[in-house]
Amino acid sequence: MEDFAIRVEGISKQFHIGGLNTSRSLRSFLENLTRHSIGAVRHPDRVYNEQVDKTGHFWALRNISFTIQPGEVVGLLGHNGAGKSVLLKILSRVTLPTEGHAMIRGRVNSMLEAGVGFHPELTGRENILLSGAIQRRKWPYIKRMLDEITAFSGVETFLETPIKRYSSGMRIRLGFAIAFHMEPQILIVDEAFTVEDSEFGARCQTKIQEMARNGSTILIVSHNPAPIREMCSRALLLDHGHLVFDGAPDATLVEYQTHAR
Amino acid sequence: MMQSQGNHDIKDQMQRQAITHIRPAARLMPIHLGELWEYSDLLLLLIWRDMKVRYKQTIIGAVWAILQPLLMMGVLSVVIGWFSGIKTGNIPYPVFTYSALVPWNFFTNVLVQSNYTILNNSGLVTRVYFPRLILPMVTAGIGLVDLAIALLILFVLIALYGITLTWTILLLPVFILMALLTALGFGLWLSALNVEFRDFGQIVPFIVQVWFFATPIAYPMSLVPDALRGIYSLNPMVGVVEGMRWALLGNAPPAMDQMLISVVIVFVVLIGGIFFFRYKEVLFVDVI
Numbered sequence: 159m160e161d162f163a164i165r166v167e168g169i170s171k172q173f174h175i176g177g178l179n180t181s182r183s184l185r186s187f188l189e190n191l192t193r194h195s196i197g198a199v200r201h202p203d204r205v206y207n208e209q210v211d212k213t214g215h216f217w218a219l220r221n222i223s224f225t226i227q228p229g230e231v232v233g234l235l236g237h238n239g240a241g242k243s244v245l246l247k248i249l250s251r252v253t254l255p256t257e258g259h260a261m262i263r264g265r266v267n268s269m270l271e272a273g274v275g276f277h278p279e280l281t282g283r284e285n286i287l288l289s290g291a292i293q294r295r296k297w298p299y300i301k302r303m304l305d306e307i308t309a310f311s312g313v314e315t316f317l318e319t320p321i322k323r324y325s326s327g328m329r330i331r332l333g334f335a336i337a338f339h340m341e342p343q344i345l346i347v348d349e350a351f352t353v354e355d356s357e358f359g360a361r362c363q364t365k366i367q368e369m370a371r372n373g374s375t376i377l378i379v380s381h382n383p384a385p386i387r388e389m390c391s392r393a394l395l396l397d398h399g400h401l402v403f404d405g406a407p408d409a410t411l412v413e414y415q416t417h418a419r
Numbered sequence: 420m421m422q423s424q425g426n427h428d429i430k431d432q433m434q435r436q437a438i439t440h441i442r443p444a445a446r447l448m449p450i451h452l453g454e455l456w457e458y459s460d461l462l463l464l465l466i467w468r469d470m471k472v473r474y475k476q477t478i479i480g481a482v483w484a485i486l487q488p489l490l491m492m493g494v495l496s497v498v499i500g501w502f503s504g505i506k507t508g509n510i511p512y513p514v515f516t517y518s519a520l521v522p523w524n525f526f527t528n529v530l531v532q533s534n535y536t537i538l539n540n541s542g543l544v545t546r547v548y549f550p551r552l553i554l555p556m557v558t559a560g561i562g563l564v565d566l567a568i569a570l571l572i573l574f575v576l577i578a579l580y581g582i583t584l585t586w587t588i589l590l591l592p593v594f595i596l597m598a599l600l601t602a603l604g605f606g607l608w609l610s611a612l613n614v615e616f617r618d619f620g621q622i623v624p625f626i627v628q629v630w631f632f633a634t635p636i637a638y639p640m641s642l643v644p645d646a647l648r649g650i651y652s653l654n655p656m657v658g659v660v661e662g663m664r665w666a667l668l669g670n671a672p673p674a675m676d677q678m679l680i681s682v683v684i685v686f687v688v689l690i691g692g693i694f695f696f697r698y699k700e701v702l703f704v705d706v707i
Binding site: 254268270294 | 439440441442443444457461464465468471472543544546547548701705
């Protein structure tokens, strides 16, 4: 059997300009229906680069292919709007691709944001249990990890306090602590090191390296060159929805600087 | 040594793991029942979460779940039972109407809440994978907890009015299940529709008010003119309400042909709803 953790074959993702992040109503639906029928182009003034095709579709990703071996730690680089987050969302199965095919072997734990699924009214302990279930972990496992998670996050004294009373830093630390203790086979992390607290950032980095040694496959998005260089064995560079470079972290970082826009 | 052991374990595990395929959306998305089962923990936790959060910062808390149908029963007993003098056979009007309000309130609460189930959980839907079908199920599950509480009060009322239960009480779970499937069926359609077309959130409370009068809650089935019976029985809540009354109060059994129509409609709405929801769910993240 061929060895891979993540295999991506020709993935593309298309968005309708103006259709993204706008709440639609029956009225706008009917309006668009009539507009389409008379052949008018939607938002013609918003055509701003080559990612937009003639029909007003925006390609956030175009024909992306790569394979990640089990146990690899791969960084994903790219400037704002390069398509990093969309790619992570597709691999996390939050959204589907428009074209292409991807295969994933193993349980994916993705952290597209620290503290996903936290409810402000619930206590730290309750939120840990809830997050564990969201990350597809059973009760006994989460209970066993509870002490380790709280110790890692440093919120021990606030375990019975509702999350809404936490500082944003505490919430982020707890979110990272949970994600890092799910024993992921594949871990997907977005913007991992925008952690303000540098001591905690270092602790996260150590933990990620430990997970990698234990065989987890890790895909990290970061704007920060240092962690990519220190942790990753390989880095991918996205630019305007295209995969433009795939190589050693140092080489990719050089390429990343030259792609500055 | 320990580390290489760990390394081996996770790699071994991975070799045994099934491969997850990620492909573009299809018109007909498959339903993975096994996966839904795997997420039953999350289903229960989300029900618990919403129950716990719902009565935060209220003074009487869960008493609201009891008060809501009781107040409605009081109003209906005075306005309809007393003023209009509707005859409900040998069953006292308050019990007669309350026994229908129990499944009815369940149904309408699920319907109204279903509009917001995806929007209220947008933080989850846009950031993590789980079978989205869980969310309408959570809404129905919360309704089921309220229904259980309301049912306890109903048994108190039955005892107070000295009504004797008969063997038909054994059929109660069947009609509760029917109420659940009806609510879930319509809830699936609404939860998927309201993400894209927020109009449904506005119109559903109105539809529910009209629907109330098209269901024998405040009046007995015998008042419905024969000419309207055909259209009337298209409403699956008729079967649920009549069935509940039969099971609990030993009322006249519901007409079998009517019951059959209700059951068929429930399953059409439910199965259609599941596939419609699966078809629409791929858009949630882009539309929210």
